[in-house]
Amino acid sequence: MRWTLKPKPEAKKLAHLKQSLQVDEVVATLLLQRGIETYEEAKTFFRPSLDHLHDPFLMKDMDKAVERIELALSKKENILVFGDYDVDGTSSVALMSTYLKTRTELVATYIPDRYDEGYGVSIKGIDFADDNDFSLIIALDCGVKAIDKVAYAKEKGIDFIICDHHRPGTNLPEAIAILDPKRDDCNYPFKELCGCGVGFKLIQALAFKEGKPIEELTEYLDLVATAIGADIVPIVGENRALAFLGLQVINTNPRPGIKAIINQVKKEELTITDVVFIVAPRINAAGRMKHGNYAVTLLSETDYDLAEQYAEEIETFNTDRREADQRITDEALQQIENxxxxxxxxxxxxxxxxxxxxxxxxxxxxxxxxxxxxxxxxxxxxxxxxxxxxxxxxxxxxxxxxxxxxxxxxxxxxxxxxxxxxxxxxxxxxxxxxxxxxxxxxxxxxVPEIKIDFKINLQQIDNKLWRILCQFAPFGPGNMTPIFMSEDIKDTGYGKCVGEDDKHLRMTVTQTGNEKIVCIGFNLGDKLELIENKKPFKIVYSIDENHWNGNVSLQLKLRDIRE
Missing domain, CATH: 3.10.310.30 (Diaminopimelate Epimerase; Chain A, domain 1)
Incomplete structure (x- = not known):
């Protein structure tokens, strides 16, 4: 591992932020490293709200998209909601179709087959729309490069609205509207939305035109937060607000499909990391092993008992996916060695x-x-x-x-x-x-790199710091979990390897002799000799909470150890 210590912020900015927020150097440094320099920026960061979302009509073509959908609703046209088979795509389709179904019954969904049609807008999907009298396709998480496909649809009298977040090519498809913050001619203030995020901006605009408050759309934010986590977009700016508020929905009143997944794994409070590693792989497994339609059905279902049945089915796909990826990984590693x-x-x-x-x-x-x-x-x-x-x-x-x-x-x-x-x-x-x-x-x-935010002493780690660090969540690109380094650390004499094949390392450490804190290092069992005989060493870690037998205490989650 390469250890890279981030540069210290400018002394003047550090002093100003410490003063205005009444925080210590550790917290002020972490904020400055994340581009937060003022009291107001810190307030927005720590207290995300619906007020922080931008006006959807700032997005290029939003007015055209809303006008075309309202026309379709008034003329009772059939609308096909099209999206990819991954988490972002299926979440987007569930979001858009469930919203439109509150306004018309003439809505259907289409997910391309990963193996038969591949990624993006497909000829087969357009033929399906043509055969079934759909005059409008709303494509989500794809379409910004589908020039030939959109032209093909136009020949058949089918209009396209594209909601995408990928970088467009030189030319754009001839769609009625192309909503994509990465368009060169789009002045939308936030460029890093996922596909489901762009879809949410469209329903936000539709609701606004209807005179409905944005608060009525919070029920859709569990899907948006899931897509943000799964698509690994930066969790900054508008994405931070959407992820933060979406997690609240996931943990208090999620839609039946997400609730059924959570109940399967018996997890109480989910973080964005749990969404990425628990919810997202199960939704993805449908498109990987069978068909993305299963994911849309699960995420759109309003009856919990039915959602539970669908979740069980998807759990089977996920088990098959895990077995396949483990077997193929083993075979690939063997091939590399041989x-x-x-x-x-x-x-x-x-x-x-x-x-x-x-x-x-x-x-x-x-x-x-x-x-x-x-x-x-x-x-x-x-x-x-x-x-x-x-x-x-x-x-x-x-x-x-x-x-x-x-x-x-x-x-x-x-x-x-x-x-x-x-x-x-x-x-x-x-x-x-x-x-x-x-x-x-x-x-x-x-050589893998560990980026270290700040060098601290163990004495600086206390419950107050932990409570503030928790408010930095949700974590992700642009706002990663804070990583610290401490030097001249010694094991108190009880360090040992634990787990299957002694793969992990567990120890209690001290720095000055006055403080003691437990450390767990996953897959660091081979570093045991570095800590033996009370030799001094240095560690890189994040701070974590350990729950054991009803007791809660702080612990260090080790990333690496050096002499």
Whole structure:
């Protein structure tokens, strides 16, 4: 691990914030590192509310979208809500369709099949709309690059409204409205909404036109918060308010589908991390293992007993997904070892039987062992399909672009992408990708980095600090869990390895001899010798709360240990 200590904030700004907020140096530093410099900015950060949401009509084409939907409602047109099979897509479709159903019965949903149709707006979906007399398609979490598909729909007399958050190409589709804050000509103040967030802005605008207060839309925020967590968008600005308020809905009055998932895992209060690792994988499992329609049905259901049945079905898909990704990860690791492929700058593996729905997860798992840009291929029809994942700081999309002569098609972004190629081009592509990465990557990026917010003494850790840190949540990109470093630490003599195969490390530590605090280091069992015989060492950690036998105490969640 590379340890990188973030630079200290400017002394003048630090003094001003400490004074205006009446907080200590630790809290003021953490706020400044997150771009919060004034009392008002801190108030907005710590007390998110619906008042912090922007006017939806600031988004380019919002007035056109609202006008076209109101026309469809008044003329009793059939409306098809279209979205992708991932969490953001299915959450968006559930949000938009359940809202529209409060105003018309003439609404249906369409999720493309991952294997038959692939990502984004599909010809099959447009043909479905044409065959069933739909004159308006609202596409969510996709569509901003679907120029040919939207033109095809137009020939058939079908209008498109696009709600997307991906970066558009040079040209835009000929849709009635394209809502995308990443459009160059869109002046919307917040650029980092997820697809479901853009969908929420549209229903916010529709409700406003109806004269309804925004408070009536809070019931939809559990879906928005789930999509924000799953899509790994920055949890800053408007996303922070939407995630914060959405978590309140999830923990107090979630929709039956989300409630059924939570009750399955018997979790009391969910954080955004729980949403990412408990709720999102189950919703995703439907599209990975069976069909995204199952997820939309679950998230749209109003009857709890039915939602419970759907959640049980999806739990089966999730179990199958876990078994598949564990088995394929093991096979891929074996393949890397057998072929000595761990010696290069990339990881590229292939097997024709691997399940297409989990190769992205497998790529992420391989990076945990071999920290390098990674591609996992499988057979898909008469071609090979792959999921690409990257390491922090390296743009895998650019690397694929440099190898495009060997690729049929590809898409994605800096850290995650997908591609297809002809089987006969696999070896040539593999070599080209290795050559490109080895030529362009900074070698230090091949060592995982821990970014440390602040160096503190153990004596500074108390319940008051913990209570303030809790108010920094929800955590995510742009507002990660605060990471601290402490030096000259000693084990009190009871440090030991725990867990299966002694993989984890548990110890009680002190710094001056006056304070003691328990530490748990997951997957740090191999560091035991660094702490033995009361040798001094330094640690990087986050602060956590430990619940045991009815007792609650603070503990340190270790990220790494050094001599």
């Amino acid at each position: 072929n000595q492929e761990h010696e290069g700058f990339t990881t590229v593996v292939y097997h024709e039987t691997w399940h297409k729905g989990v190769i992205g997860i497998v790529a992420s798992r391989l990076i945990e062992t071999y920290y390098r840009p990674t591609l996992v291929f499988t057979k898909s029809g008469d071609k090979l399909a792959a999921s690409a994942r990257s390491v922090s700081g390296f743009d895998v999309y650019n690397a694929l672009e440099a190898c495009s002569e060997h690729i049929e098609q590809f898409g994605g972004h800096k850290y995650a992408a997908g591609l297809t190629l002809k089987e006969e081009n696999y070896e040539a592509f593999k070599q080209a990708f290795e050559d490109e990465v080895s030529r362009t990557i900074d070698k230090h990026l091949l």
